[in-house]
Structure formats: structure tokens, C-alpha cells
Amino acid sequence: MALFEGLSAKLQDITAKMRGKSRVTEQDIKEMMREIRLALLEADVNFTVVKELVAEISEKSKGVEVMESLTPGQQVVKIVHESLVDILGQTNSKLLVSPSGFTVIMLYGLQGAGKTTTAAKMALMLKKKGKKPMLTSVDVHRPAAARQLEILANSVDIPCYIQPEEKDAVKIARQAVDRARYLLCDTLIVDTAGRMTIDTEMMAELKAIGKVVNPTEKLLIVDAMIGQEAVNVALGFDKEIGLDGFIMTKLDGDARGGAALSIRKITGKPIKLICVGEKIDAIEEYYPDRMASRILGMGDVLSLIEKATANLDEKKAAEAFDKLKKNQFTLEDMLSQFEEVKKMGSIKDVLSMLPGMGNKAIPDEHIDEKAIDRSAAIIRSMTKKERHNPGILNASRRKRIAAGSGTTVQEVNRLIKQFEETQKMMKQFSGMMKGKGRMPNLGFGKRGFPF
Amino acid sequence: MGIFDTFRKGLQKTRDFVADGINRIAANMGFFDEDMLDDLEMLLVQADVGAACSIHLMSKVRQEIKATGDASRKNVISTLHREMLDVLGQAKPLAFEKGQLNILLMVGVNGTGKTTTAGKICARYRKQGFRILLGAADTFRAAAIEQLTHWGDRTDTPVIAHQEGSDPAAVVFDAIAAAKSRGVDLLILDTAGRLHNKANLMNELGKIRRIIQREAAAAKVETLLVIDATTGQNAVTQAKVFTEVAEVTSLAITKLDGNAKGGVALAVAHETHTPIALAGLGEKLDDLMDFDPQAFVESLLPIHQA
Numbered sequence: 149m150a151l152f153e154g155l156s157a158k159l160q161d162i163t164a165k166m167r168g169k170s171r172v173t174e175q176d177i178k179e180m181m182r183e184i185r186l187a188l189l190e191a192d193v194n195f196t197v198v199k200e201l202v203a204e205i206s207e208k209s210k211g212v213e214v215m216e217s218l219t220p221g222q223q224v225v226k227i228v229h230e231s232l233v234d235i236l237g238q239t240n241s242k243l244l245v246s247p248s249g250f251t252v253i254m255l256y257g258l259q260g261a262g263k264t265t266t267a268a269k270m271a272l273m274l275k276k277k278g279k280k281p282m283l284t285s286v287d288v289h290r291p292a293a294a295r296q297l298e299i300l301a302n303s304v305d306i307p308c309y310i311q312p313e314e315k316d317a318v319k320i321a322r323q324a325v326d327r328a329r330y331l332l333c334d335t336l337i338v339d340t341a342g343r344m345t346i347d348t349e350m351m352a353e354l355k356a357i358g359k360v361v362n363p364t365e366k367l368l369i370v371d372a373m374i375g376q377e378a379v380n381v382a383l384g385f386d387k388e389i390g391l392d393g394f395i396m397t398k399l400d401g402d403a404r405g406g407a408a409l410s411i412r413k414i415t416g417k418p419i420k421l422i423c424v425g426e427k428i429d430a431i432e433e434y435y436p437d438r439m440a441s442r443i444l445g446m447g448d449v450l451s452l453i454e455k456a457t458a459n460l461d462e463k464k465a466a467e468a469f470d471k472l473k474k475n476q477f478t479l480e481d482m483l484s485q486f487e488e489v490k491k492m493g494s495i496k497d498v499l500s501m502l503p504g505m506g507n508k509a510i511p512d513e514h515i516d517e518k519a520i521d522r523s524a525a526i527i528r529s530m531t532k533k534e535r536h537n538p539g540i541l542n543a544s545r546r547k548r549i550a551a552g553s554g555t556t557v558q559e560v561n562r563l564i565k566q567f568e569e570t571q572k573m574m575k576q577f578s579g580m581m582k583g584k585g586r587m588p589n590l591g592f593g594k595r596g597f598p599f
Numbered sequence: 600m601g602i603f604d605t606f607r608k609g610l611q612k613t614r615d616f617v618a619d620g621i622n623r624i625a626a627n628m629g630f631f632d633e634d635m636l637d638d639l640e641m642l643l644v645q646a647d648v649g650a651a652c653s654i655h656l657m658s659k660v661r662q663e664i665k666a667t668g669d670a671s672r673k674n675v676i677s678t679l680h681r682e683m684l685d686v687l688g689q690a691k692p693l694a695f696e697k698g699q700l701n702i703l704l705m706v707g708v709n710g711t712g713k714t715t716t717a718g719k720i721c722a723r724y725r726k727q728g729f730r731i732l733l734g735a736a737d738t739f740r741a742a743a744i745e746q747l748t749h750w751g752d753r754t755d756t757p758v759i760a761h762q763e764g765s766d767p768a769a770v771v772f773d774a775i776a777a778a779k780s781r782g783v784d785l786l787i788l789d790t791a792g793r794l795h796n797k798a799n800l801m802n803e804l805g806k807i808r809r810i811i812q813r814e815a816a817a818a819k820v821e822t823l824l825v826i827d828a829t830t831g832q833n834a835v836t837q838a839k840v841f842t843e844v845a846e847v848t849s850l851a852i853t854k855l856d857g858n859a860k861g862g863v864a865l866a867v868a869h870e871t872h873t874p875i876a877l878a879g880l881g882e883k884l885d886d887l888m889d890f891d892p893q894a895f896v897e898s899l900l901p902i903h904q905a
Contacts, residue, residue: 156684165681171781186650189644189649189650190650190832191832192831192832192833194645195644195645246770247707256853258713258829258857258858259710259712259857260709260710260711260827260854261710262709262710287789287858290715290746291745291749291750292742292743292748292749293746295741295742295745296740296741296742296743296746298742299742299763299890300741300823303741309723343858344857344858346612346857346858355810371754371830373708373827373830373831373833374829374830374831375829375830375831375832375834375835375859375863376644376645376646376647376831376857376860377829377858377860378831378835380858381829381858384858398708398710398794400794400796400797401708401794401795401796401833402795402796402836403831403833404832404833407831414891417883425740426709442711459730466791470748474887596663
């Protein structure tokens with residue numbers, strides 16, 4: 149997908165060309181809107197929604213004053229992001245509870261959307277919140293569908309009512325309600341068979357089941373990978389049944405999930421939960437801003453900028469810079485830099501905020517969250533004297549430091565080498581710029597980066 | 600019902616959508632101007648053809664108009680028709696022959712219809728007199744084994760299965776051994792759905808592929824990636840990653856008769872060049888057909904509409 153790598157990368161290309169301009173021209177906007185349109189379409193946002201959205205964004209972007217710290221491209225990205233969050237967000241997304249004390253949640257969806265797994269996940273989530281849920285499957289079509297639900301229910305010790313031999317879904321539904329009441333459960337989750345909205349017979353079955361169980365909460369399960377049809381699917385179910393909201397599944401995949409935007413914009417109904425894995429507890433609350441970033445494939449650049457500025461201690465940074473200039477950068481200063489970096493959150497979080505990284509998710513095994521901790525521990529195991537004068541670090545001292553910090557001598561050596569290189573680099577740097585200018589890239593330059 | 604009729608019936612909705620769209624764009628007009636070509640491009644996008652493939656198709660159409668100066672509706676539609684066929688390439692159905700061991704490995708993300716497709720393929724080759732064995736290598740999803748066993752019962756086909764939660768590679772190993780000793784013609788291996796960005800699960804698939812290679816080096820092996828036609832542009836990534844890890848040889852596009860517009864078949868073909876072998880055009884056993892590019896394109900964009 150090299151062609152459509154991610155919106156922010158594209159917009160950065162465009163804005164690179166307009167660096168130095170204080171205003172965004174009509175032509176720039178037009179070019180950017182084209183990229184935005186493509187990015188949204190590649191993310192499977194419905195075409196009609198894209199058209200409306202791009203028109204709005206274009207209007208908002210015209211004549212935008214460029215803020216001091218942001219480039220015009222970022223400014224536009226911000227507008228896009230805000231527009232998306234606007235559509236994706238607001239409305240209360242809490243699950244409805246029946247005032248009668250007996251809540252029925254009914255799940256609908258196309259074949260293979262993930263209804264059965266989601267039903268079990270919801271039941272476990274409610275159980276953890278102190279509810280007493282029961283599960284039932286009225287899927288009389290897919291072989292072993294009911295058994296699948298029963299196995300999942302058993303694995304988390306939640307009652308489940310199934311009738312694998314019964315072919316009448318309405319009958320099973322009626323019996324399930326009776327059973328749930330008999331067991332004094334306060335919530336019944338009804339898993340239905342997957343169906344297409346154009347299948348009138350199957351849609352009629354849903355209505356018949358609905359009459360019997362009288363659902364409090366009618367939720368459509370939507371696969372995050374779904375394409376342009378998302379809107380018609382949502383509208384189809386909503387028209388026939390009257391949905392209360394949506395659950396997005398398979399968000400642990402790398403699909404952008406543009407369907408979330410489409411169905412929010414077209415139906416106005418809330419997204420209540422998201423599913424993010426195959427494990428039975430992989431169900432989460434839904435955050436509009438995260439979804440927006442995901443759809444744009446941009447990584448959360450804005451949060452990253454905000455996080456960096458909010459967390460960096462300006463005074464400390466200025467001090468370190470001052471020392472650098474005077475060539476007094478010590479291990480002590482390196483340590484305080486590690487601490488600054490740590491403040492920005494886990495490396496994985498920070499990396500995922502970088503554009504182009506967002507959805508690609510670096511495999512966990514490639515990230516060493518503890519690298520900074522270990523480096524910091526090594527410095528902390530040094531005496532004050534050693535920190536200010538690393539020249540005295542002979543073999544026996546290094547051995548002691550390794551033992552003290554729970555690392556190896558090799559790691560200690562590597563850190564000291566890193567420090568020396570940073571120092572060397574900074575020496576050249578301070579020679580180059582006499583005092584003036586912006587904060588240099590202190591210890592985290594290419595060679596100085598501790599991981 | 601013949602191939603053409605099944606495709607026509609399954610893709611009825613899409614055909615109506617495309618026809619309506621073209622009529623809307625070029626209402627009462629005998630030709631396409633630049634704006635109308637843009638609209639046509641967007642019509643393709645709406646059918647899940649994807650931006651990249653849509654742009655490719657329309658650039659061909661624009662080239663044709665430039666070269667011939669003929670922007671008539673007839674020429675535009677027939678050029679698009681021709682270019683779609685070009686993207687899809689030659690028909691390449693599964694070609695298993697009796698009298699030797701064939702292995703069909705079913706792979707795909709969750710919920711695309713692997714087990715159902717495996718069942719339908721089993722039924723099809725049973726009809727042709729193949730001796731078949733089913734291997735239940737989806738040991739992860741609850742009741743997946745039972746679902747496959749159901750298909751085994753229905754088609755009178757033995758199933759090799761272990762316990763739920765056991766090592767799928769071991770099931771594959773045993774299934775191959777059984778297939779060899781029983782002298783079956785076709786071994787169909789159903790695997791668990793897995794998202795292609797999960798490194799561990801993809802490694803597991805790589806391992807299965809290697810076991811097949813080692814234990815059945817002489818067998819004709821097809822790896823079939825099952826793609827849900829309702830999927831959007833993620834299908835392209837799926838095809839790429841699965842092909843890399845599991846050496847996918849053919850694609851099956853399921854649920855084409857459903858809510859989907861089916862354009863994803865073009866998107867995937869454009870980006871991967873892996874042939875589409877099968878099309879799921881309905882819920883009945885016979886609705887799983889060999890994919891026929893001619894019938895598909897003609898069902899999508901009838902040339903007489905020009």
C-alpha cells in the first residue's frame with residue numbers, strides 16, 4: 149500500500165513544498181483535499197460521507213492562519229482530525245439497562261462479523277461489573293453455532309441456554325427468557341444468526357424473535373474490515389429493527405475501520421464498545437479520538453506534540469543545553485534526559501503516535517521498554533564522582549556498576565560509549581553554533597539513542 | 600443453472616447499482632466528459648474497487664479516449680469492460696486430479712467463511728467421486744471442529760480432529776499421514792481464522808505450510824485464501840501478507856451475493872495477481888462456483904448497456 153501510506157505523510161509532502169508560507173493557498177487546499185479524499189476512501193469510509201466531509205474540511209481550511217508552532221499541513225490534519233472526532237464522538241455510549249430490572253441485549257450482524265464471540269465477551273464484561281448475565285443462541289442456521297457460544301460461556305462460567313436440535317429460533321428465544329428469569333439473571337444476551345439485510349425472510353425472523361424477547365438494547369456487530377457497504381448494512385438493520393448502537397469488532401487487525409465514521413455519520417447512533425482480540429476479555433470502551441487517528445492512519449501526532457511539550461521541563465532542558473555549550477555535559481545530565489523521555493509514556497505508545505507507524509504496530513518483541521530503565525539504573529549505580537568524571541571508570545568500577553544495576557559489563561560499556569559519542573557530537577555542535585538557536589537534539593540523536 | 604446465470608443472479612444488486620450509477624452520471628448523454636469520468640471513477644470506488652484500481656481503470660479509459668477521440672458511452676463502457684477483464688486475468692479454477700494426493704489448505708482472517716467453503720468444496724468433489732479427508736486444524740475457535748464434523752457427516756467424509764486447543768500443526772501432520780495411508784485423492788485442511796498482522800499466528804501458519812512441504816512433498820498443494828466480499832480495502836493487505844507467509848496459490852471470494860458490491864475482487868486482483876479460483880454466490884451447495892472473469896465482469900457491467 150505504498151501508494152496511500154497514510155494521510156499525514158502525504159500532507160507532509162505537500163506542506164514541505166509550502167514551507168515558509170504564512171497562508172495556505174486555494175491550490176494547496178485543493179491538493180490536500182484530494183489526498184484527504186483518497187485517504188478516507190482507502191480507509192473504507194463511505195463515498196457519500198467522504199464527499200460531505202471533504203467539503204466541510206475544505207471550507208474550514210480556507211484562509212487558516214498558521215499557528216506559531218504548527219506547519220500548515222499539520223493545521224489541516226488537525227482540522228480533519230477534529231471533524232472526524234466530531235462525527236465519531238459525543239453521544240452517551242453506555243449500555244442501556246431496563247428499568248424493569250431484566251435487560252435483554254440482542255446482537256445482529258452479517259455472517260462472520262463476530263457476533264458469537266462478542267456475545268460471550270459482553271457477558272463476561274457484565275459479570276465483572278457485578279451483573280448476572282445469561283447467554284443464549286438463536287442461531288439455528290450455522291452448524292455448531294450454538295455449541296460455540298456454549299463452550300465460550302462455560303469457559304467463563306456464565307449460564308447459557310441452547311437447543312441445538314430445535315429449528316425454531318422464536319421458540320428457543322421464548323424458552324431462554326423463561327430460563328433467565330428462573331435463574332434470576334438480570335441480563336440476557338441473545339446471539340442471532342448472521343444474515344444479509346437483503347434476505348427478507350431472515351430479517352422477518354429477527355422481528356419475530358424481537359417480539360418474544362423484547363430487547364432493551366439492539367446492537368449491530370460491525371466487522372472493522374467492512375467496505376463501502378457498511379452504510380447500507382447499518383441502514384438496512386436500522387430500518388427493519390431500529391438499532392440502539394454498534395459494536396466494532398476485529399479492531400486488533402490493521403484495517404483502518406472507516407466504517408465507524410460512515411455509520412456514525414449516516415445513522416447518528418452511538419458506537420458502544422469495540423473488540424480488540426480473540427481472547428474473551430478483549431472488549432473495550434470506545435474512544436472517538438483514537439478511532440479518528442486510526443482512520444486517518446496518522447498516528448496521534450497532535451497528542452505526541454502536546455505530550456512532548458507538556459512533559460519536557462523547559463528549565464532542565466535549558467540547563468542541559470547550557471552545559472553542552474560549555475562542554476560540561478555529564479552522565480548526570482544524561483540521566484535526567486532519560487527521565488524526561490520516560491515521562492512521555494511507554495516507547496510503544498510514543499512510537500504508535502508517530503506518523504506512518506500508527507496501524508502498522510511494531511511487533512512487541514522488537515520494543516525493549518526496559519532499555520531506558522536499564523540505562524538509568526547503570527548511571528544510578530555510579531558514584532557522584534564517576535558521573536561527573538567517567539574517565540575514572542576502570543574495569544573494576546565497571547564490574548561493580550554492572551552488579552549494582554543488575555546489568556552486564558557489556559551494557560555498562562555500551563552506555564559509556566554512547567555517552568562519549570554524544571559528548572563528541574555535542575562538542576562539534578557547540579562549536580558550530582555559538583550560543584544562539586534552538587534546542588539541539590540532546591542525547592537522543594541517532595547515535596545517542598539508548599535503544 | 601449455468602455459470603453465467605448464477606453470476607448474474609448473485610450479482611444482480613451490484614449490476615443494478617452500476618447501471619443506476621451510469622445512468623445518473625450520463626443521463627441522456629451519448630458521451631462522457633471529464634467530470635463524468637470522475638464520477639465514473641467514484642462509482643467504482645463505491646463498489647469497493649478501491650482507489651488504486653479505480654484510478655488504474657479510469658486512466659486506461661482516458662488513454663483510450665485520448666487515442667481515439669471517441670468519448671462515446673459505448674466506447675467508455677466497453678473499454679472499462681475490457682480493462683476489468685485485463686485486471687482479473689485468465690480463469691484459473693482449482694484443478695485436482697484423482698489418483699494422487701491433493702492437499703487444499705484453507706486460510707484467511709476470522710469470519711470469512713473458511714469452514715463453510717471447505718464443506719462446500721468437499722461436497723463438490725465428493726460428487727465427482729473423489730476420496731476425501733477433512734482435517735480440522737482450527738483447534739482455536741470454540742466448536743470449529745464440530746462445525747467441520749457436521750460437514751463431514753453431511754458429505755459422508757471422514758474427519759481427522761484432535762482436541763480443541765491442541766497444536767494445529769500436529770493435526771496437519773496426522774491428517775497427512777492418514778491421507779497417505781488411506782490413499783485419498785484430496786485432503787482439505789481447515790485452519791483457524793487469523794488476522795494477518797498477528798505475527799505469532801502467521802508463524803503458526805508458516806509452520807503448517809512447512810509440515811505439508813516436508814510430509815507430502817509429492818502432493819499437489821493448493822493454498823486457498825478465503826476473502827469475504829464485504830471486506831473493504833483491507834482485503835488487499837490480507838492477500839499480500841497471506842501470500843507471503845503461506846504461499847497462497849488461489850483466492851476464494853465469498854458472500855458475493857450478499858450485501859457486498861464485489862468490486863474487491865478487482866482490487867485484490869489488481870494488487871496481487873493471485874488468481875481467483877472460486878466465487879461464493881449463494882448459500883446453497885452449488886452456489887460455490889469456479890470464478891469466471893468473463894461472467895463476473897459481464898454481470899457487473901453488461902456490455903449491452905453501452
